[in-house]
Amino acid sequence: MNYNLRIPEDLDKLADLKIGDILYVSGLLFTARDEAHQLMIEMHEKGEKLPFDPSKMVLYHCGPVVKKSDGKWEILAAGPTTSARMDLFEKEVIENFGVRFIVGKGGMGDRTAEALKRAKGIYATYTGGAGALAAKSFREVLNVYYLDELGSPEAIWIIRAENFGPLIVSIDPQGNNWNRISREKMERNKSMIFEKIEKS
Amino acid sequence: MEIHDRILEAIRLAETTIPDDVFKHIEMAWKNEENNVSKSQLSSILDNVKYARERKLPICQDTGTQTFFIDAGYDFPFKKELVEAIKISVERATNLYYIRPNAVDPFTGKNPGNNIGRFIPYINWYLRDGDDATVYVLPKGGGSENASALGMLKPGEGIKGMKKFVIESIIKAGANPCPPTILGIGIGGGSDLSMNLAKRALLRPLGRRHEEERVARLEEEILELANMTEVGTMGWGGKYSVLDVHIEYAYRHPASFPVGLVVQCWADRRAYIKIDSKGNVEVLQ
Incomplete structure (x- = not known):
């Protein structure tokens, strides 16, 4: 199924999505990679408040190429980074900040899938490497946080997107995880390939 | 100056335009892929490449x-x-x-x-x-570099062990290195030389085989085996997990069989x- 979603307005519709569904997203995104995830968790532990509300946005695993001209930020390339690195932190970020919609690439593990199931949220993937095309749908940088501390790839960029996609649902709110399904298939293929190598 | x-x-040029040999290989994969999700990903990849070239964007x-x-x-x-x-x-x-x-x-x-x-x-x-x-x-x-691996194999495992090591590594990496990937493989030397040869192997244009027939045949065989894994484009399955395989080699120590594997993303x-x-x-x- 194909869906056009507005974020934050359509966040409750995520509960009905299934793996393989194709999404186009308009609305608010925040970027976060390893360092931003760590920082968010540390701030939560210290009881400090974030300057934005992650529960009203898509969490996007991305470190964009950005350009500042005439005092305004422009996004030149902004494809997804490898989500598996964020498996270390994602359960805590989902639980502590009410994140329900995550976008990245490469798939995520069962710890994240279980947290998303409890939150009735999803993880979807965008085509890895398609950085220029992704940037085309990112219309405006609304804010940037922790730029000096973390540097531009790791900073938190708040972005307004228009028809960002196609995104493919890879973990759904029922806890189905394409990563696990495809791994089982690849393991079976591996046994078959190893047999072929032995016979060669 | x-x-x-x-x-x-x-x-x-390198950052905004992929070489013609890479573009042609991706286009061929897009034409022949039968898995619909992977085909749609290949289509996005081609759109992205054209858009980046036209606008001179990374x-x-x-x-x-x-x-x-x-x-x-x-x-x-x-x-x-x-x-x-x-x-x-x-x-x-x-x-x-x-x-x-x-x-x-x-x-x-x-x-x-x-x-x-x-x-x-x-x-x-x-x-x-x-x-x-x-x-x-x-x-x-970084995503593809993280899938790179060094195997210090036993000489008794030999070439068969090398093939298994490569297949095992790309299955483990799954969608993370942005497949369909290009594999650089360095055989022999020591730990450092095998990795260096593996990365250097990536400099060769796609489709160009090693000058030695025995190495060229091995490249073709590993390409075929790698595409039986069904990792597919971005991990969504299908026929194209790897676009090409390039092997370089050096003489090895009698006790060692080093295999360096450097994985390159489709954006080669x-x-x-x-x-x-x-x-x-x-x-x-």
């Missing part, structure tokens, strides 16, 4: 670790100037937003913002006869520069 401008031009936001392989003659006169020009050009490319600041201190995580740091940009020399030089520009993304960005002994520079892809 011509050499500075030409290196900057080569960095920009193909991918991960503009990589700036990596330069220099094949230079023993009598090439501009070695020092070349190294200085590379460093200056990398910093300029960063300031001009051609590349993302991608070099951080491993202890503090601090990003100086200019892609300059200890041993970075990475320059790897290979000296040979002659008085000219070829500089290969290979911006290497390359350019090269030829410099003659008079300082004439040409940028090519």
Whole structure:
């Protein structure tokens, strides 16, 4: 199924999505990679408040190429980074900040899938490497946080997107995880390939 | 200052336009793929490549670790100037937003913002006869580099063990290195030499086989085996997990069978520069 979603307005519709569904997203995104995830968790532990509300946005695993001209930020390339690195932190970020919609690439593990199931949220993937095309749908940088501390790839960029996609649902709110399904298939293929190598 | 401008031009070319051989291989995969999700991903990849080329934008936001392989003659006169020009050009490319600041201190995580740091940009020399030089520009993304692996195999496992090691590694990496990938494999030497050969193997255009028939056949065989894994484009399954396999080798120690594997993402960005002994520079892809 194909869906056009507005974020934050359509966040409750995520509960009905299934793996393989194709999404186009308009609305608010925040970027976060390893360092931003760590920082968010540390701030939560210290009881400090974030300057934005992650529960009203898509969490996007991305470190964009950005350009500042005439005092305004422009996004030149902004494809997804490898989500598996964020498996270390994602359960805590989902639980502590009410994140329900995550976008990245490469798939995520069962710890994240279980947290998303409890939150009735999803993880979807965008085509890895398609950085220029992704940037085309990112219309405006609304804010940037922790730029000096973390540097531009790791900073938190708040972005307004228009028809960002196609995104493919890879973990759904029922806890189905394409990563696990495809791994089982690849393991079976591996046994078959190893047999072929032995016979060669 | 011509050499500075030409290196900057080569960095920009590599970052915004993939070589023709890579484009043709992706296009072929898109035409022949029967898995619908993977086909749609290949279609996005081709759209992205065309859009980036047209607008001179970075193909991918991960503009990589700036990596330069220099094949230079023993009598090439501009070695020092070349190294200085590379460093200056990398910093300029960063300031001009051609590349993302991608070099951080491993202890503090601090990003100086200019892609300059200890041993970075990475320059790897290979000296040979002659008085000219070829500089290969290979911006290497982090996601694919993380899938690279070293196998210190037992000589008794041999070539069969090497094939299993490669298949095991690409299945383990799954969708993370942005497949369909290109595999550089270095066999023999020691741990460092096998990895170096594996990365150097990526400089060869897709579709071009090793000059030795026995190695060329092995490349074709591993390509076929790798595409039986069904990793597929971005992990969504289908016929194309790997676009090509390039092998280089060195003689090994009798007790060792090192296998280096360097994985390159579909965005196999390359350019090269030829410099003659008079300082004439040409940028090519």
